[in-house]
Amino acid sequence: MRWSGLRLSVTLLTVIPLRDPVREPRRATVAAAMAWAPAVGLLLGVVAAAVLVVADRPLGAGPLTAPGLAVATLALLTRGLHLDGLADLADGLGSGQSAPVALDIMRRSDIGPFGTVTLILALLIQVAAVSHAEASGPARGAAALITAVVTGRLALTWACRQGVPAARADGLGALVAGTVPLAIPVALTLAAVTAAAAAVVISTTLPGGPLGWTLPLAVAAGLAAAFVLQRQSVRRLGGITGDVLGALAEVAATVTVVVAAMGPRALPRRAGRHLRNRSPMRRATTSGATSTAPSQCSRSRNVESER
Numbered sequence: 482m483r484w485s486g487l488r489l490s491v492t493l494l495t496v497i498p499l500r501d502p503v504r505e506p507r508r509a510t511v512a513a514a515m516a517w518a519p520a521v522g523l524l525l526g527v528v529a530a531a532v533l534v535v536a537d538r539p540l541g542a543g544p545l546t547a548p549g550l551a552v553a554t555l556a557l558l559t560r561g562l563h564l565d566g567l568a569d570l571a572d573g574l575g576s577g578q579s580a581p582v583a584l585d586i587m588r589r590s591d592i593g594p595f596g597t598v599t600l601i602l603a604l605l606i607q608v609a610a611v612s613h614a615e616a617s618g619p620a621r622g623a624a625a626l627i628t629a630v631v632t633g634r635l636a637l638t639w640a641c642r643q644g645v646p647a648a649r650a651d652g653l654g655a656l657v658a659g660t661v662p663l664a665i666p667v668a669l670t671l672a673a674v675t676a677a678a679a680a681v682v683i684s685t686t687l688p689g690g691p692l693g694w695t696l697p698l699a700v701a702a703g704l705a706a707a708f709v710l711q712r713q714s715v716r717r718l719g720g721i722t723g724d725v726l727g728a729l730a731e732v733a734a735t736v737t738v739v740v741a742a743m744g745p746r747a748l749p750r751r752a753g754r755h756l757r758n759r760s761p762m763r764r765a766t767t768s769g770a771t772s773t774a775p776s777q778c779s780r781s782r783n784v785e786s787e788r
Contacts (some may be wrong), residue, residue, distance in 0.1 A: 486513020487520070493653075494521045494634065496560050501766020512660035515641040519669055522634030526627035529554045534623055537615060548611035551603060551626060563633070567603060567710030568596030570714065573724070580718050584648060587724050603735050610735075614742035618690045625699070625741035628677055632700050633734030635673060636707035639666045640729050645711070646720035653723030673700050693744040 488499040489506055493514060504632070506514075529551045537547035556564060573587040575595030586593070607629075615622025638661055647658035677697040682691040707729045714725045 485510045487517045489514035490517035490521050494518060494637075495525065495558055505633045506656075508660055511657050512641075515638050515657055516665050516669070518634040518637045519673065522631040523554060523627065524751050525558055525634075525786060526630035526785035528558065528639065529630065530623035530626045533555050533611065533615065533626060537622070544612050544616060545608065548608045548615065548622070548728035551611060552607050561728035562723075563730045564600060564603070566724035567731040568592045568600045569724040569727035572596040574717055580648070583699075584718060584722070587722065602666065603731055605651070606736055607738055610738040610742040614738070617742065617744070618692065618757065621692055621742070624680060624684075624696060625738050628696055628699055628741055629703065629734040631673060632703040632737040633707075633730040635666070635669055635700075636729045636733035637713075637726055638669060639704065639707065640711050640721055640726055642666055648714075648718040648720035648722045648725070654721045654725065657726070658721050670700070670704065693741070695744045696741050699737045699740035702740045703733040703735075706736040707733035 485506070486509075488598050489510055490513075491499045532554045533547050533551035536542040536550050537544075540547075542550065569589075569592075571581040572589075572593040575593075576583055576586050578586065588697045599630040611622055611626055614625040641657045641659070641661045642663050642665075643659050643661065644663075645658055647655040649655055674697050677700055681692045681694060681696050684690070710732050711721065711725070711729055714721060714728075718725070
């Protein structure tokens with residue numbers, strides 16, 4: 482069916498159970514599902530950004546609570562599978578064991594010390610970065626969050642490109658590995674960077690200040706971090722798994738939101754005009770007028786003394 486790839490993508494990446502009537506999807510359907518992943522990320526990002534904006538402004542939840550609710554919303558909408566994959570991959574790679582042993586560690590239901598620390602740090606960094614972005618401008622928090630979620634799912638499309646093997650003969654990794662032609666993630670990346678740059682340009686004409694020049698750079702930084710992690714995973718494990726894909730999504734999203742939150746704070750337009758109006762000439766005129774006042778007073782006192 483025409484929309485079977487999108488339906489499968491929503492089912493795999495969210496809690497929405499849009500299951501396809503065909504139990505065993507074809508390879509073309511799986512490739513389409515991974516190509517639709519950034520669009521699913523856009524949907525998730527918009528929902529999380531709405532939670533952030535509503536909790537921060539009308540409800541006044543606070544600078545940390547609102548980002549925390551937004552990040553928690555993402556975890557709820559994705560069933561926490563990406564976070565679980567991040568923790569499992571950290572345990573597997575952190576063990577220093579051979580590929581079969583590391584893969585066995587990643588299959589276990591419990592979380593070890595490496596996974597626990599990595600999970601806590603990732604969530605803290607995400608909340609702190611979104612909080613900083615939200616404090617830097619009225620729309621920067623929402624923009625950074627949406628960009629991060631889309632980039633995280635775009636990292637999945639890159640990881641499923643042709644030439645990347647699966648670490649196991651079964652599981653999600655075996656289902657999606659090597660299904661996406663290289664032209665698709667390249668085109669989607671160009672579209673994402675262009676959209677981020679266009680959003681920055683458009684924001685300069687709107688009230689509230691620009692989104693910040695780091696937004697398109699954040700997309701490239703997040704994808705670069707995911708690429709490095711994917712190469713390390715393939716080298717250590719022999720390929721990708723479902724846990725590797727989840728870890729790639731979280732790492733890419735975390736790096737993206739951190740970079741997107743960087744840059745100077747946006748000044749309100751009235752404040753910007755006020756600062757521009759205080760030119761050196763105006764300050765010099767003001768100081769000159771102030772300095773002439775004492776001299777006029779001294780001349781008046783001299784006239785009084787002569788009388």
